[in-house]
Amino acid sequence: MKICNKCAAVFRNEICTLSEMTICPLEYCYGEPIIIDEIMYEICTILANKQYRIMYCKSGDRNIPTFIHIGGRYTGEIPKGFRIKYFKDGESGDIISDLYKTYNIGLSSTELKKKILRTILDMFKWAENLDYNDNWWM
Numbered sequence: 001m002k003i004c005n006k007c008a009a010v011f012r013n014e015i016c017t018l019s020e021m022t023i024c025p026l027e028y029c030y031g032e033p034i035i036i037d038e039i040m041y042e043i044c045t046i047l048a049n050k051q052y053r054i055m056y057c058k059s060g061d062r063n064i065p066t067f068i069h070i071g072g073r074y075t076g077e078i079p080k081g082f083r084i085k086y087f088k089d090g091e092s093g094d095i096i097s098d099l100y101k102t103y104n105i106g107l108s109s110t111e112l113k114k115k116i117l118r119t120i121l122d123m124f125k126w127a128e129n130l131d132y133n134d135n136w137w138m
């Protein structure tokens with residue numbers, strides 16, 4: 001599934017070829033539909049509605065942190081247990097904020113799944129408590 005990072009519209013496979021859609025098809029939106037994990041849907045919706053520009057996110061897995069990339073230099077609160085780093089987008093040169101959480105590689109797969117689900121809940125609480133972003137598209 002894809003979610004527009006500006007208007008939070010959701011696009012599923014049956015509507016269009018997701019990989020080809022780089023600009024939101026809704027009139028006057030011009031947001032960027034991004035691929036997300038279903039489990040991140042609520043979090044992404046809240047963030048888009050609060051004007052945070054989500055560039056990419058993953059719910060996490062073994063060797064893959066749970067992360068969310070936000071356009072611009074984000075300096076606000078971060079979800080519980082997360083770290084933040086900044087990098088430059090290769091194409092545009094824009095600053096992107098990487099909020100991420102890694103997991104102990106020694107965890108069993110059940111423990112890892114539980115931790116990821118708790119992380120998703122922590123992210124949900126974080127997103128709900130965030131103030132609106134005034135710097136959209138900066």
Ligand SMILES: [Zn+2]
Pocket residue numbers: 004005006007008009024025026029030031032
């Ligand atoms: Zn849109």
